[in-house]
Amino acid sequence: MFDFTKHTNIRAPRGNRLHCKGWGQEGALRMLMNNLDPEVGERPDDLIVYGGRGRAARSWEAYDAIVRTLLELENDETLLVQSGKPVAVFRTTEAAPRVLIANANLVPQWATWEHFNHLEELGLTMFGQMTAGSWIYIGSQGVIQGTFETLAALGRKHFQSHTLRGRLYVSAGLGGMGGAQPLAAKxxxxxxxxxxxxxxxxxxxxATGYLDKVVPTVEQGVREALRAKEAGEVVSIAVPVHATELLQYLVDHNITPDVLSDQTAAHDPLVGYVPDGYDVKEAAALRAADPDEYLKKARASIARHVELMLTLTRRGAKSFDYGNNIRRVAYEAGVQDAFEIDGYVPAYIRDLFAQGKGPFRWAVLSGKPEEIYKLDQLVLDMFSTNEPLCRWIRLAQKHIHFQGLPARIAYMGYGEREAFGVRVNEMVARGELSAPVVFGRDHHDTGSVASPFRETEAMRDGSDAIGDWPILNALLNVASGAHWVSFHHGGGTGIGYSLHAGMVVVADGSADSAGRLERVLHNDSGLGVVRHADAGYELAAQTLQKNPVKTPLIGPETQPRRK
Structure with a gap:
């Protein structure tokens, strides 16, 4: 019998044996457990998956109750999870989702970190980040293609090159999201x-192959990086120091990187960001003893961090905020020109979103890496004319080490996702894959997020803060039959700054799954294209012409424009 009671060294079951009463429940159970696999999660013993304090469940008691309920859940029942706590099971239908999740959602007047921290301390809520509390995090690979596509677009835009060879990329943060940076750059x-x-x-x-080497001092790190740049070598180097120490050295020695960013968890200054002058243990002690003083020091440190980034930007570095809200935190701490640094979505990613492209992902429940490689080949065969996608798959095969259940991420677009999902379901049905496959995505996707300092920054029509779209996304995915659907607040940029939805659907080889995959994967990315067409993006309108959707009031003549 599989042991589902463990709270340490959790590892999801592998293979085609059902422990639940259906593969929808089984998929949710395994992906929840996979989030807490030591290979995957950042601090799994504390239920923290990534992003400062992004949790898989509110408490171990809640985790145990979720696991027990999924094991017993019928195929016409739906489990409701309120901020990481299972609160009810209702009779629904076989076509309904098996799990509905809501995390960290606060009434707008109370949507601040201060109110959230108070409610969390009372045990009434938890921070789900994006894919932590929706059980579809796949380790550092989950963000790596987004980082790759961002840097590739930057190279094309600023250096007229498809690579960054001979360029120096400087950043900070090697956590659950930032850990993808060195490998994407490489x-x-x-x-x-x-x-x-x-x-x-x-x-x-x-250990996971995302980083090449660590050196003990900033001076040595800079020296080795400049030598490698001059020699045309490709290498990633980490230095165990605070970001401000590295950036101050570059400023003082008049060294300007070609590309500059940051991926610390600055969106959550209390838990995600260590003030300069403190090591991890000292920071934890201050946080526990005096949270207000900790926040004061963290915000002052973030302000210095961004001021140094601005200095290097003005010296010629191509800088961007990589979605951690560091500019906004610095702005509130007095750095009035923080937004001179570009946001990465409007600068580099929006055209992908307009085509329905985003961080689509799948994991094989067999646990067999060779089955991911089979699916890689399917991508190469089905989409052989999509050169950026094929290039990515070949690079991923070469460079990415699996963490937990073998998984893959690929920026597939509108029309591609459901075609691929249906074909994979057929492979499961024929026994070409030995166990079902889970399909999901990051909440950071084409139409599932409202985040004015990240995904919806500088929308063409001024609709940055409109929160209707992620709500519609969640509702549409429920209606379409996703196996589990989530709606969160605060992921990526922090409490008060984002609303976002997620979905997951399981390909188990059945006709039921085929229908779910076709509807969910079509409608989910399709709504993102509609969202961008509605905002006046011509590329989205062109994409809709290739994949027709009824859009009664979307057209150039109806579009307001940002003033």
Whole structure:
């Protein structure tokens, strides 16, 4: 019998044996457990998956209750999870989702970190981040293609090149999201130099193949990075220091990186960001003893961090905020020109969103890496004319080490996702794959997020803060039959700054799954294209012409424009 009671060294079951009463429940159970696999989660013993305090469940008691309920859940029942706590099971229909999740949602007047921290302390809520509390995080691979596509677009835009060879990329943060940076930069042939204050995170990236080497001092790191750049070498180097120490050295020595960013968890200053001058243990002690003083020091440190980034930007570095809300936190701390730094979505990613492209992902429940490689080949065969997608798959095969259940991410677009999902379901049905496949995505996707300092920054029609779209996305995915659907607040940029929805559907080889996959994967990305067409993006309108959707009031003559 499989042991579902463990709270340490959790590892999801592998293979085609059902422990639940259906594969929808089984998929949810395994992906929940996979989030807490030591290979995957950042601090699984504390239920923290990534992103400062992004949790899989509110408490171990809640986790145990979720697991027990999924094991017993009937195929016409739906489990409701309120901020990581299972609260009810209702009779629905076989076509309905098996799990509905809502995390960290606060009434707008109370949607601040202060109110959230108070409610969390009372045990009434938890921070689900994006894919932590929706059970579809797949380790550092989950963000790596987004980082790759961002840096590739930056290279094309600023350096007229498809690679970053001979360029120096400087950033900070090697946690659950930032850990993808060194490998993405390496895949684009750059030299990456990264600061990380937590040595354990550096060791994890070394162990999983996302980072090449660590050096003890900033001086040595800079020297090695410049030597490699001059020699045309490709390498990633980490230095166990605070970001401000690395950036101050570059400023003082008049060294300007070609590309500059940051992926610390600055969106959550209390838990996600260590103030400069403190190591991890000292920061934890201050946080526990005096949270208000900790916040004061963290925000002052973030302000210095962004001021240094601005100095390097003005010296010629191509800088971007990589979605952690660091500009906004610095702005509120007095850095009035923080937004001179570009946001990465409007600068580099929006055209992908307009085509329904985003961080689509799948995991094989067999646990067999060779089955991911089978699916890689299917992608190459089905989409052989999509050169960026094929290039990515080949690079991923070469560079990415699996964490937990073998998984893959690929920026597939509108029309491609459901075609692929249906074909995979057929492979499961024929026995070409030995167990079902889970399909999901990051909440950071084409139409599932309202986040004015990230995904919806500088929308053409001024609709940055309109929160209707992620709500419609969640409702549409429920109506379409996703196996589990989630709606969260605060992921990526922090409490008060984002609303976002997620979905997951399981390909178990059945006709039921075929229908779910076709509807969910078509409608989910299709709504994102509609959202961008509605905002006046011509590329989205062109995409809709290839994949017709009834859009009664979308057209150039109906579009207001940002004033």
């Amino acid at each position: 895949m684009l042939e750059a030299v990456a130099l990264l600061a990380e204050v937590d040595p354990a995170r550096i060791e994890k990236r070394l």
